[in-house]
Amino acid sequence: MKKIDKYILEKINLYTNKIVVITGANSGIGYEAMNVLASKNAHIIMACRSLDRANKARNKVLETFPDSKIDILEYDQSSFSSIEKFIKNLQNNYPHIDALVCNAGIFHPAIGKKTIDNFPLTIGTNYLGLFYLVEKLRKDYLKHTKLILVSSIVYKYTKIKDYQFLKEENHKSFKQYCVSKLCIARYFEFLKNNTDLQVFLMHPGISNTNIFTSQTSSYKQWFKNLANKLLPLFVHAPKKAALGISLLVANDYSNHTFLGPRGLFEISGYPKILKLRKNGRIESEALYEKTKKVIQEGVYNA
Numbered sequence: 001m002k003k004i005d006k007y008i009l010e011k012i013n014l015y016t017n018k019i020v021v022i023t024g025a026n027s028g029i030g031y032e033a034m035n036v037l038a039s040k041n042a043h044i045i046m047a048c049r050s051l052d053r054a055n056k057a058r059n060k061v062l063e064t065f066p067d068s069k070i071d072i073l074e075y076d077q078s079s080f081s082s083i084e085k086f087i088k089n090l091q092n093n094y095p096h097i098d099a100l101v102c103n104a105g106i107f108h109p110a111i112g113k114k115t116i117d118n119f120p121l122t123i124g125t126n127y128l129g130l131f132y133l134v135e136k137l138r139k140d141y142l143k144h145t146k147l148i149l150v151s152s153i154v155y156k157y158t159k160i161k162d163y164q165f166l167k168e169e170n171h172k173s174f175k176q177y178c179v180s181k182l183c184i185a186r187y188f189e190f191l192k193n194n195t196d197l198q199v200f201l202m203h204p205g206i207s208n209t210n211i212f213t214s215q216t217s218s219y220k221q222w223f224k225n226l227a228n229k230l231l232p233l234f235v236h237a238p239k240k241a242a243l244g245i246s247l248l249v250a251n252d253y254s255n256h257t258f259l260g261p262r263g264l265f266e267i268s269g270y271p272k273i274l275k276l277r278k279n280g281r282i283e284s285e286a287l288y289e290k291t292k293k294v295i296q297e298g299v300y301n302a
């Protein structure tokens with residue numbers, strides 16, 4: 001048996017008959033977390049923007065775990081109306097969920113791309129969509145649910161000076177991604193300090209998923225092909241990168257635990273508990289208020 005399979009078998013608890021929702025479960029880290037949790041008897045709800053891609057991923061998991069309970073709900077994190085529809089579907093069909101994993105995200109779209117609601121695409125998808133979903137659910141529906149937010153190591157290496165980025169694409173693509181992941185870390189901090197939620201944070205290190213090569217990414221095809229060949233040599237596999245999610249879902253950690261890879265510079269390795277670094281001049285409470293306002297008013301009136 002491979003070391004990672006032994007780790008999954010021995011270190012991750014069973015999750016029998018408990019319900020977990022995973023956004024972006026059809027690919028990469030979300031998909032690998034779904035596999036592990038299926039092996040632990042979880043009932044999984046995939047929240048995905050493409051029903052076709054979700055069905056294909058679901059069928060692949062069912063080949064290995066044929067008795068798994070896996071449902072699919074349509075969910076586009078770059079559209080507030082899609083999120084609203086998803087919430088209605090979720091609440092109508094599942095009176096309670098045990099865990100919500102906010103994993104969906106994009107990297108490096110073409111400059112100038114916007115969400116359906118006219119927000120910058122990276123910030124709008126990775127941060128504003130996630131924020132919108134959690135804010136709509138957290139007061140009642142998530143009271144007894146574990147919430148797991150997926151950030152990135154890059155949260156440590158970026159700073160926010162003002163709030164303009166919420167409305168305008170005033171940074172290069174990579175910086176926008178970093179800022180979106182810093183915002184998720186700060187939102188985690190806000191929820192930790194201001195609510196009774198069971199809220200957890202994880203970052204997966206760096207992994208050769210579809211994030212660099214997906215349709216949303218603006219890299220040229222030759223670069224995507226090269227990345228597909230070279231990346232696996234330097235980073236860890238999605239299966240390992242996803243372990244933090246399954247651990248936080250199925251095991252008992254004290255509230256507000258933050259997990260990331262234990263290797264050099266937290267790039268790869270099995271998960272360990274991390275300390276959230278304070279960075280940037282913007283406080284989580286101020287960012288929270290500004291985000292709420294920007295979403296409420298819409299990009300044109302903010």
Ligand SMILES: NC(=O)c1ccc[n+]([C@@H]2O[C@H](COP(=O)([O-])OP(=O)(O)OC[C@H]3O[C@@H](n4cnc5c(N)ncnc54)[C@H](OP(=O)(O)O)[C@@H]3O)[C@@H](O)[C@H]2O)c1
Binds near residue numbers: 216
């Ligand atoms: N890979 C890394 O090195 C790395 C490092 C740090 C953090 N992360 C984070 O890990 C998370 C998962 O990424 P990944 O690496 O597994 O990439 P991935 O293979 O591209 O998976 C991303 C998932 O998010 C979904 N998604 C993207 N936009 C969406 C939208 N508007 N609505 C709903 N779902 C959407 C994708 O759906 P489609 O298949 O339909 O595109 C896909 O299922 C992301 O939050 C990412 O920022 C990844």
